[in-house]
Amino acid sequence: MRKLANRFYMGLVFLFLYIPIFVLIANSFNASKSRTVWTGFTFDWYRKLFHNETILKSLLNTLIIALIASVLATLLGTLAAIGIYNMKKFTRNLVINITYLPIINPEIVTGVSLMLLFVALKIELGYVTLILAHVTFCVPYVILNVLPKLRQMDNNLYEAALDLGCTPPMAFRKVVIPEIMPGIMTGFLMSITYSIDDFVISYFTHGATSQTLPITIFSMTRRKVSPEVNALSALLFVAILVIMIIMNVSEMRKLPSDQRRRAAKAEKKGGRA
Amino acid sequence: MDKNKIIELKGISKAFNGEQVLKSVDLDIHDKEFVTFLGPSGCGKTTTLRIIGGFVTPDSGEVLFNGKKVNHVPPYKRPVNTVFQKYALFPHLNVYENVAFGLRLKKMKETEIAAKVAEMLDLVNLRGYEKRSVTLLSGGQQQRVAIARALCNEPKVLLLDEPLGALDLQLRKEMQIELKKIQQRLEITFIYVTHDQEEALTMSDTVVVMNGGEIQQIGTPQDIYNEPINAFVAKFIGESNILPGIMHEDYKVEFAGDNFVCVDKGFRPLEPVDVVIRPEDITICPPSDTVINGLVESVIFKGVHYEIMVRAYSDLWKIHSTKAPEVGSVVGIDFTPEDIHIMRKMENSEDYAALDHLNGEEAGTID
């Protein structure tokens, strides 16, 4: 009875989370331009989407900017994490608090402040400013993912490498980097996601020719009827779904079999409250 | 000069954040010797080991390897290897690659590496584990990989930092014997750090007892046990009764309200001393005028023997015996002149503080 009530509740919340997405997907196959009347099944919107220069151009922009910004943020952030890890307590706390700034600060304030900076420095708004802005809000995520990995790492590992004949740079490459690699990868992936998804900061730092996908979407939604947006959302949703499933499956595979068993056993022992 | 000396420490001092961890330590370590640094936590034993390993640079003093000063030689250029406390195996590499790590750095041929790794895994009884992930090994197996990895580089000296601390008692005993065998087979120097006196006594050729950043005593396990140089060593090496006394003349000491004949000499007349008598050296006899008499306060069964606490005047005596007197009965405490160990009073009060701390720890381990 209790369990049923729980399931019902979870079902309701997930319904709330997914209904809008399903409506979008359904509408992407709707022959009618109206968003609320179903007149028949069609692939037209998808066809039109792939002939829509603006959307394709901004999609490409988004991907290029996300890739460049994430690579830069990952490099900068990984180095920073290593530096921060070795700092004395006071400076470390100070730098970490600054690192939290872009996360805590309202996006719109970060956006306008960067715009003011670029205008003051007379840097023309465009690709460069977008990349600079994206790196700025992505680096903290890299640092916050790499730092815990450094802290978890056994301090003796680095010394063990030295002991076995590594010079400090070699010990770094052969032992420290592989150890914190998962954190670096997570940071990189988070950067890509945030960069692709960002609207507010890009909105204030983009130029006329450097529209990203969210900005294009925004201008489309303002013009009300644009069923290609539905098709685009459906495609994006499916793409994300596939990526998430692949990531989860590979993660489950990566767990060594006995570790998985142990986890399952712990679960059973814990019982279900 | 003794050419047998492989490592010499001369007047080594080190402070961390203003706290003096080592105070002018002098020590010679010989070839093919199994040396143990023994002492409570914070006594400076690990720091001494790390100075030898090259992970810590001493503030003053000299570290000599084969007569050459190596103070500023980095770890990767020293002919020593370390087995770390928590093993420090590389989690991203399997057993084979962990052991082969040092060899790969030397750019050895693959066939040579394979042969050497196989030999080392044989040595530690881990043949057949090459492809395993180190994260899935048991503590004892990880320990063996760490030893194989360190020995692979054929060091002249192997440093071991409390390597058995994380293992359970049974496994620890087995590994103690195995480590000793490996050391004898390879004929290299082992420097071993532990806070476990039993471990130190079982394995070592030489025990270095440390406290408060200073070496208290250097000697064979027998020396250290039988002739502790001061109350700290006596207390640390085994449970002891330590009583304040006064040396009246050679072979004559006063303590516990009486005069006793002993085998020690060379003290100033009326010099205050510490008198140490081991619980197992005391025999319980019927009360009489010729022995110290006391009231049995408690009797605890300890497996091999009973631990009996007897109160005589203000002194509380700890006695180990296979026979148990009744609690509340009056018994005599008897010992021979050879059982009485006389020690000079320790100079600084810090040592006493460490002793008190030790007593606390012991009380904790009883249950």
Added chain:
Amino acid sequence: MTKLRSRLAAGPYMAWMIIFMIVPLLLIAVFAFTTTAPFDRDGNRLEEEEAALIMEEELAEWEENEVPLEERESAVVEKTVFTVQNILEVNKYMPTMLNSIWMALVATVICLVIAYPLAFMISRMHFVSQKMMLMLVMLPMWMNFLLRTYAWMTLLERNGLINRFFGLFGMGPFEMINTQGAVILGMIYNYLPFMILPLYSVMTKIDNTTIEAAQDLGASRLSVMLRVVVPLSVPGITSGITAVFIPSVSTGIISRMLGGGTNMLIGDLIDLQFLGNAYNPNLGSAISLVLMVFILLCMSITNAFDEDKEGGMLL
């Protein structure tokens, strides 16, 4: 020695953050406390009308004499001067700001109420199911939030799907889009996962034995929740609240899409000053500054509630 050298690795990052985070925020502060005012060539401050008059006369003169553009030198120059006028002017927008805060608060509380039981249920599930449920929670977040909000437009419209559904029973149509409720709904929908995830991550660390121990000691289901689960999940609650409240209070897009311009929020105000018709970066900066200070105050309050997280945040 190596420690010292590896500290330098943070150098480029620190330079970056100073240029692209600290300096821009300082610029906001500078803009907030300055304005441009007309001065004459001798450095005397002119009244706005006065300056306008002079410039008009100048222009007429230049036109008459056909002075080439590059030779026209105005007697009036614009200079940046310190002022508190902008900050005082923020006061005029107090109703909008209070409205923003109120709506964000309502959205945050509703998010907490919805998310709390859900996060607890997920945290007590089987290991594999937990992973799946988390994926389900995060999946909508990976959709661009403009698209998600756009979908709600479709649902809430006057002849949208919800009204059609009610229409089947002869009810409605209800006025849903372009209301305050719609904006709050948009906030809840977009930021609900930000509440669920931190709650889940603290709750999953609560051992079942802790709960069983409480039951063993005679606690009812309700008192287990109130005396054990809630206190243990305080860090999740505070970070969930900040994670929902901050974007809600500063959003401008949700209100524009679902509120139809009838419900202005702080975000819209700022946007208007920088890219909108009301162009006035000084006032915009002043509003941003007030918003930032307000949020930092909120953060320090929630942090005071929860020392653990502070420790975590500060390493």
